[in-house]
Ligand SMILES: Nc1ncnc2c1ncn2[C@@H]1O[C@H](COP(=O)(O)OP(=O)(O)OP(=O)(O)O)[C@@H](O)[C@H]1O
């Protein structure tokens with residue numbers, strides 16, 4: 484993402500084109516599972532903006548996201564925010580349910596002068612608000628109008644101006660420019676009818692089994708039909724892509740559960756430091772969580788809450804009571820005829836010495852690579868080495884190391900891009916960049932923001948050993964707090 488972020492801040496002609504474009508489609512599909520149609524529809528607009536080819540005088544992309552609840556519509560915008568700005572909250576979210584009355588436009592754009600209280604109303608859609616949800620890495624603002632079908636007609640009329648010209652005129656007659664923004668509308672239009680299609684037992688549909696493809700096609704036509712009924716052609720025609728989200732299939736739901744369990748284990752490692760324990764969730768334990776957390780009606784919406792209630796909270800109680808010893812193996816399985824979860828801890832005891840920390844060194848300079856590896860092995864590290872991108876990824880994903888020493892300029896890859904990918908996958912891993920020079924100002928800024936120290940070549944072996952030690956120790960002291 485480094486290149487992506489760097490590129491987006493630079494809309495001038497002075498910036499370098501990325502050596503290798505970031506594969507945003509695959510990064511986004513890892514975060515939003517099973518909705519490839521959405522990813523493929525949205526990403527080209529981000530690239531278009533990044534490359535400076537987005538047309539002027541309108542927002543960089545306008546999307547209408549439709550489909551059943553809990554299938555990843557809002558999650559998509561959050562994931563893009565995380566990828567572009569490093570934070571899933573970096574978006575301007577307007578809950579249209581709060582703007583159902585015609586006079587409520589004032590809350591969005593401020594009251595015109597002369598109206599009672601016009602000075603007291605702070606509009607929600609100001610230029611400052613838009614800038615506030617961008618980041619130093621990327622100046623593209625994400626604006627989400629949730630549940631657009633609930634918005635009053637006066638709001639839709641206001642929006643037409645944004646969609647058409649990229650401009651919104653505020654009550655005080657100043658203008659907000661939406662050219663550097665992606666606009667997302669989400670809607671549950673047609674949701675009830677979709678539910679009948681997905682789960683024929685609800686409602687009156689006959690219960691014939693349907694193929695996924697035919698369901699997708701039906702949902703699309705239901706969604707578009709309801710959109711055309713509710714919104715004027717002017718509004719619909721200005722939308723760049725209307726995407727219908729699919730109900731999540733079993734494979735997608737399993738992946739979401741895997742992700743949420745991984746996040747919980749990382750959280751345990753991070754918060755408990757040396758007192759961490761390992762979670763093992765049995766197949767029937769997983770089935771329990773899926774049964775409680777996922778449904779045709781609510782998609783995966785309840786999964787996080789289920790994990791929190793059924794797993795995180797009881798675990799917290801057990802830790803507080805001292806029922807889980809440092810280093811224990813905690814097994815989670817279904818009990819009571821699959822009515823509850825049973826959580827049992829075994830093993831553990833005195834704070835155990837961690838297995839020797841692993842360090843991954845990635846450099847296409849063979850001699851330097853082997854020299855550094857020997858030095859670090861002597862210091863007690865378990866050393867993994869890689870001379871190119873594929874080797875580095877293979878090693879990293881097999882066992883995320885405590886520290887990665889990463890050369891910036893690899894023959895076949897971009898070290899900084901890889902560093903950001905690794906940090907997103909394993910936030911605890913300490914990443915140190917090595918470079919013989921060649922970092923641009925923007926790239927250096929990214930390193931500062933992402934907390935990647937830079938070792939400038941040539942350096943002494945001792946510099947590396949010291950830095951590695953300090954970073955690793957400080958990460959684990961922080962995690963133990
Ligand atoms: N496709 C998906 N990939 C990953 N996580 C998902 C996906 N769909 C749902 N989730 C999980 O479920 C939660 C709820 O999903 P989300 O908020 O995106 O639903 P939605 O489609 O916007 O539903 P609604 O129409 O009710 O607003 C997410 O925070 C995420 O944890």
Ligand SMILES: [Mg+2]
Nearest residue numbers: 556557558669
């Ligand atoms: Mg939503």
